[in-house]
Amino acid sequence: MKNVGLNKLDYIFEKINIREVLEKTYKLPNDKIIKEILDSGLKGRGGAGFPTGMKWKFTAEQKDPDKYIVCNADEGEPGTFKDRELLDRVPYKVYGGMVVAGKAIGAKNGIIYLRGEYRYMLPGLLKELDEFMKIIREIGYEFTIEFRMGSGAYICGEESALFESIEGKRGEPRNKPPYPTVSGVYGKPTSINNVETLVTAILVMRIGAAAYNQLGTKDSRGSKVFSISGDTPIPGIYELELGMTVQEFVNGFGDGDTKAVQVGGASGFCVPRKKFAETIIGFEGVPTGGSMKLFNSSRSMYNVLHNYLDFFVEESCGQCTPCRVGCQQLLKGVQKVKKGEAKSAYLNDLVKLADTMKVASKCGLGQSVGNAFRSIVENFREEIIY
Amino acid sequence: MYQVGNLVKELSARHGRDRASLMPILQGIVEKHNYLTDEAMVEVARELDISAAEVYGTASFYTFLDTVPRGKYVIRVCKTISCSMKGKGEIISTLENILKIRIGQTTSDKQFTLLETNCIGWCHKAPAILINDMPYTELTEEKVIEIIKSYMHK
Numbered sequence: 187m188k189n190v191g192l193n194k195l196d197y198i199f200e201k202i203n204i205r206e207v208l209e210k211t212y213k214l215p216n217d218k219i220i221k222e223i224l225d226s227g228l229k230g231r232g233g234a235g236f237p238t239g240m241k242w243k244f245t246a247e248q249k250d251p252d253k254y255i256v257c258n259a260d261e262g263e264p265g266t267f268k269d270r271e272l273l274d275r276v277p278y279k280v281y282g283g284m285v286v287a288g289k290a291i292g293a294k295n296g297i298i299y300l301r302g303e304y305r306y307m308l309p310g311l312l313k314e315l316d317e318f319m320k321i322i323r324e325i326g327y328e329f330t331i332e333f334r335m336g337s338g339a340y341i342c343g344e345e346s347a348l349f350e351s352i353e354g355k356r357g358e359p360r361n362k363p364p365y366p367t368v369s370g371v372y373g374k375p376t377s378i379n380n381v382e383t384l385v386t387a388i389l390v391m392r393i394g395a396a397a398y399n400q401l402g403t404k405d406s407r408g409s410k411v412f413s414i415s416g417d418t419p420i421p422g423i424y425e426l427e428l429g430m431t432v433q434e435f436v437n438g439f440g441d442g443d444t445k446a447v448q449v450g451g452a453s454g455f456c457v458p459r460k461k462f463a464e465t466i467i468g469f470e471g472v473p474t475g476g477s478m479k480l481f482n483s484s485r486s487m488y489n490v491l492h493n494y495l496d497f498f499v500e501e502s503c504g505q506c507t508p509c510r511v512g513c514q515q516l517l518k519g520v521q522k523v524k525k526g527e528a529k530s531a532y533l534n535d536l537v538k539l540a541d542t543m544k545v546a547s548k549c550g551l552g553q554s555v556g557n558a559f560r561s562i563v564e565n566f567r568e569e570i571i572y
Numbered sequence: 573m574y575q576v577g578n579l580v581k582e583l584s585a586r587h588g589r590d591r592a593s594l595m596p597i598l599q600g601i602v603e604k605h606n607y608l609t610d611e612a613m614v615e616v617a618r619e620l621d622i623s624a625a626e627v628y629g630t631a632s633f634y635t636f637l638d639t640v641p642r643g644k645y646v647i648r649v650c651k652t653i654s655c656s657m658k659g660k661g662e663i664i665s666t667l668e669n670i671l672k673i674r675i676g677q678t679t680s681d682k683q684f685t686l687l688e689t690n691c692i693g694w695c696h697k698a699p700a701i702l703i704n705d706m707p708y709t710e711l712t713e714e715k716v717i718e719i720i721k722s723y724m725h726k
Contacts, residue, residue, distance in 0.1 A: 264652045267693040302599075302636045303692040305705040335599055338635030340690060354594030356633040372592075415654045415695035422696045452653075479653065479695070493653045497690055503633075 192438040193427040195401070195409045197389050198382070199271075204278045205321050207392045211286050212325050219290040220246060223387060225395035227407035232258055232343070232380030233450060233475030234550065238387065241377050244367035245291040248375035253293035255284045256371055256378040259300045260348060262340040263451035264497060265477030268411040269381035270304055271423045276385060277314045281331055283384025285322055286391055288329045291377050296331040299348050302338045340501035344549050345370075345378045347503065358505045359549035382411055382476070403429035406468030416448075416479040417441050429470075433462040435478065443482040446565070451477035452494040453554035456487075458565040487566035488524060491559070495520065498555050509552025512543040516559060523571055530571045533563055573641075574605045580615045589620050594630055598637050606646060606685075606704075607638040635689065643678045643685040645723050648702040651688040654695035659711075663699050664688075666713045670720050683724070 211219060224239030245253060257280060261269040273280060284296040300308065315331060322329060334352050336342050342351045346360035349371040370376020379387075386408060390398050401408045406428035415421045418439045426435075436444045447457045449472040457465050457472060465471050481490060495517040504510045519536040522528035540556030547553045563570055583600040587593040594616070601612050608631055617624040631637040638646075649655075649664055664686075668674055671684050678685040694700035697709035701716075708719055 261693055262691060264691040265654060265695050266691075267695055270693050301693075302634075303689075303702065303707075306707060334595070336634075337595065337599060337602075337637050338689065339633065351595065352592060354591040354630065356630055358633075413695065415698065416657065448653075485657065489656075490653060493651075493656055497652060500690060 191427075192430055192434045195425045195427060197393075197401075197409055198385055198411055198425050199275055201276075202279070202388075202392060204282045204318075204388070205325070207388055208282055208285060208322060208327070209325055211289065211391050212327065216246065216290050216292065219286060219391070222395050223290070223390060226390040226398045227395075228383065228386055228390060228398075229406070229469060230380055231382035231386060231410065231475065233263065233453070233473065235469050235473055238379065238383055241367060241379070242287060242290050244365075245293075245375050245377040248368060250375050251292070252374050253291055253295075254371050254374055254376040255288045255291070255293045255296040256345075256348070256352075256366075256376055257284055257296065257298040257381060257384055258343060258345065258348060258378055259298055259304070259381050260336050260343040261301055261304075261381070262343045262501075263453060263475055263477050264494070265413055265415055265448070265451045265479045266475055267413045268423055268476045270307070272381050272385055272411070273300075273304070273307060273311060277311055278318050279385040279388045280381055281315060281318045283379070283387045284331060285327055285329050286387055287377055287379060287384065289327065291375075293377070294328055294330065296329060297352060297371065298331065298333050299336060299342070299352060300333055301336040301342075303336075305335060308333060308335070339503075340497075341503045341549075341551055344551060347549070348378070349376070356503070358503050359551075361548070380475075401427055403466075403468060403470065405470040410474075411476055412474075412478050413476045414439055414478045414480075417444065417482040417485070418480045428468040430467055431463060432457050432465045432467060432472075435467060436462055436480070439478070440480055441482055443484075444480050445483045445485070446481045446487065448477070448479040448481070448490070448558070450474040450557070451479075452497050452558055453551070455557050456490075456561040456565060461565075487562055487569040488520070491520060491562045491570065492517070494558050494562075495555075498551070502551060506546075506548040506552065508543045508546035509548070509555070512539055512547070512552065513555060515539060516555065520563075520570055530567075533567065533570060537563055573609060576601070576605075576609070576612045576615050579604060580612065580619050584616075584619045591620065591622065594620060594622075594627065598627075598631055602637055606644060607640060607642040613639070641678065641682075643682050645683060645703050646685045646687065648687045648689035648692070649675075650690070650692045650694070650698070650700050650702075652691035652695075655691075655698040655700055658698035660699045662713060663701065663711050663716055666716045667720070670717055684720075 347357040
């Protein structure tokens with residue numbers, strides 16, 4: 187297996203001439219664009235990791251002439267702040283990615299759903315958008331981009347909840363299928379892509395799939411923007427190659443006393459020190475939308491778990507019972523065990539409940555609560571009990 | 573309490589009167605008045621020709637679309653893990669002391685409301701707060717006092 191190690195890169199934030207890239211893609215046949223993205227092996231950068239080329243291909247195949255590109259900028263996963271940084275530093279790459287995707291799938295309209303917490307950025311982004319629109323009109327693209335704001339709901343980062351919100355409704359996830367590529371926003375075929383995915387699509391179009399493929403590993407192509415926080419002397423945004431081990435990551439970013447790394451935010455996995463060396467960061471190991479939180483030995487993993495469960499209790503949309511009741515019972519359960527009101531074996535029942543939520547919940551929120559729950563309870567059982 | 577006046581009409585003229593305009597209209601009212609009154613929501617329902625229950629149902633789903641009175645400046649302290657690890661507790665005590673209110677309350681002069689919120693995306697610069705739309709990061713007690721004083725003098 188290729189060992190990538192800790193490689194700091196500068197592709198994503200690098201200043202580029204967006205006009206050049208868009209002029210090049212303007213002349214390409216649509217299926218060529220999709221093939222390039224497919225060949226690059228790019229997987230969605232929001233966390234779920236669906237192959238971007240497939241998403242574009244499925245949407246392109248829809249007959250309905252009215253299609254949409256939606257940019258998911260509802261970055262709410264605890265520990266993730268890369269999309270804000272991307273929109274702040276290279277907004278034209280985000281817009282450019284939408285234009286390229288729009289051309290590839292045959293969509294004329296793009297919507298950026300920006301989380302309410304980032305509302306302060308909107309005036310600057312609109313100004314930047316004006317400049318950008320001039321460029322694409324000169325090249326010949328017919329494409330519109332509009333912003334829609336969120337209002338403080340983590341669940342709206344779930345694609346179908348996000349569509350509901352754009353449509354002026356409660357952000358409650360829909361049943362799937364139909365998938366967004368068939369019936370997305372306003373019931374129209376929609377390709378919904380994360381901010382970083384769109385920026386990476388521009389990178390692929392600029393350097394080509396073959397060059398892009400040199401980065402990362404077989405299952406995790408390319409570089410990835412990581413949001414690094416917690417007990418580290420150097421918190422911030424870093425572009426790193428996928429495929430490194432947690433140990434390599436900790437060597438580069440830890441404070442010398444790291445006991446656990448939470449990979450992928452509250453809905454991700456907790457990796458304890460004894461598993462640092464064997465755990466790969468990427469789709470073949472622990473996947474991540476970029477959130478990396480380091481905890482040193484002064485931290486109580488009970489407090490960490492409690493904080494995450496608090497988060498999910500509040501952010502569960504309440505639509506389906508496994509998630510609504512499950513989150514509450516997991517929180518009450520660990521509180522009981524901590525206080526000695528329930529035996530430590532009760533934790534096993536709670537893990538079963540988390541597993542049930544994984545299969546019975548309607549959307550990714552309820553399905554992934556068990557990731558953090560199981561990995562913290564299994565690896566730090568004594569901290570939860572005593 | 574405030575009078576909605578022509579605001580709903582102005583907002584629906586700008587954003588449209590279909591269901592998809594509901595969020596931008598509600599956001600526009602909150603931007604101006606900090607929260608939604610029953611009267612405002614009924615007015616929106618009338619303007620968009622949907623039931624008031626639909627409007628309330630939508631508004632009440634979103635944390636930032638408050639349906640109870642809020643002060644002119646809504647302070648939201650991030651309570652998620654990184655901020656919690658990096659001194660969120662001290663920031664809240666400082667705010668409670670200077671504003672003389674507890675989390676969830678509004679000052680008697682209706683200037684400040686103090687709330688907690690989930691991750692606002694500034695984990696690397698924790699602890700962080702939002703005052704209305706504006707984020708303030710890498711806070712210390714001194715910095716918080718300075719910021720609040722600047723709002724008091726606005």
